[in-house]
Amino acid sequence: MDLSTSYLGLPLRNPVIASASPLSADLGGIRRLEDCGAAAVVLPSLFEEQLRREQALAERMIDIGADSSPETGSYFPAVSDPRSGAAAYLDLIARARAAVDIPVIASLNGSTLSGWIDTATQIEQAGASAIELNIYRIASGPTVKIGDPVAECIALVKAVRAKTRLPLAVKLHPYYSAFGAFAESLDDAGADGLVLFNRLYQPDIDLASLCWNNDITLSAPNEIRLGLLWISLLGTRLPRASIAANTGVDKVDEIIKYLLAGADAVMVASVLLRKGPEHLKTLLAELETWLNRRGFGSVSAIKGLMKHQAAGAEAQERGDYISGLLSYRGKR
Numbered sequence: 001m002d003l004s005t006s007y008l009g010l011p012l013r014n015p016v017i018a019s020a021s022p023l024s025a026d027l028g029g030i031r032r033l034e035d036c037g038a039a040a041v042v043l044p045s046l047f048e049e050q051l052r053r054e055q056a057l058a059e060r061m062i063d064i065g066a067d068s069s070p071e072t073g074s075y076f077p078a079v080s081d082p083r084s085g086a087a088a089y090l091d092l093i094a095r096a097r098a099a100v101d102i103p104v105i106a107s108l109n110g111s112t113l114s115g116w117i118d119t120a121t122q123i124e125q126a127g128a129s130a131i132e133l134n135i136y137r138i139a140s141g142p143t144v145k146i147g148d149p150v151a152e153c154i155a156l157v158k159a160v161r162a163k164t165r166l167p168l169a170v171k172l173h174p175y176y177s178a179f180g181a182f183a184e185s186l187d188d189a190g191a192d193g194l195v196l197f198n199r200l201y202q203p204d205i206d207l208a209s210l211c212w213n214n215d216i217t218l219s220a221p222n223e224i225r226l227g228l229l230w231i232s233l234l235g236t237r238l239p240r241a242s243i244a245a246n247t248g249v250d251k252v253d254e255i256i257k258y259l260l261a262g263a264d265a266v267m268v269a270s271v272l273l274r275k276g277p278e279h280l281k282t283l284l285a286e287l288e289t290w291l292n293r294r295g296f297g298s299v300s301a302i303k304g305l306m307k308h309q310a311a312g313a314e315a316q317e318r319g320d321y322i323s324g325l326l327s328y329r330g331k332r
Helices: 027-035 048-055 086-099 116-126 148-161 179-189 225-234 252-261 270-275 279-294 313-327
Strands: 005-007 010-012 016-018 040-042 104-109 130-134 168-172 193-196 204-206 211-213 242-246 265-268
Touching: 005 242, 016 279, 027 040, 027 086, 086 104, 086 116, 104 116, 116 130, 116 148, 130 148, 148 168, 148 179, 179 225, 193 225, 225 242, 225 252, 252 265, 252 279, 265 270, 270 279
Parallel strands: 016 040, 016 265, 040 104, 104 130, 130 168, 168 193, 193 242, 242 265
Antiparallel strands: 005 010, 204 211
């Protein structure tokens, strides 16, 4: 059985990538993920706010989104470990690349140019296999104009692309208008891949303490549907960029569905945090069993079988929406 695929131009032995999580934060965890079958590993994000604090930047944010979030550094927790930050991150990249045979993908998280370009260059020099730009921003400011967040993301990708030869992935949340056109613009800007989707962590209110509760909840299988939709729609529209599915994987079913929709690879984190890295072995064994039972000889044989055709996709989606509403009867 051939489980191989490619992502960002990188050959992978199977389509399952260990996404950024505490499991990939140290060399021992990275080795364990490889031993359990991960085809690649994404390191936890290096946050722009960490770089600003570490470098004691006094000047205002420059160029892209200069005033988008200058106050966020004050909300970011202080770094208590002197070994943390860019130096430790670069060291982890170098040691991981020397220790494992699978691709090691670095992750940068932010929304502006400060620190990003220089850090991307340093990441390349440290030996990373690729860079994932984790663009996490809620554009809620009263001065933000419609279209600004999209334009800033595209400019950011172009700027980083101009400074590194590494494969470049862009991890996004789905809450952008005209997402299909946005994805195509990122492809044109030089993105080698898209990760769909990042989750916006939405706070709750604790009624006992009357405080905001920002606890992290792990993803669940019912969260895959938006990703399935957009992956299936974009599969015929991106001439260059590959697509990695992210969010909601609990069983092999979600991996198979993402592949059928057109994903080149599937990222997992929550299920590994619940069940441990060894669960990768189960997922891969069950994927191979499913392919065998269905008479498929490879992962590539099922990739994109269920994707939407570019022509008439919007009309088809509206038809499915109307049909679903009209056919639903509810509990009687």
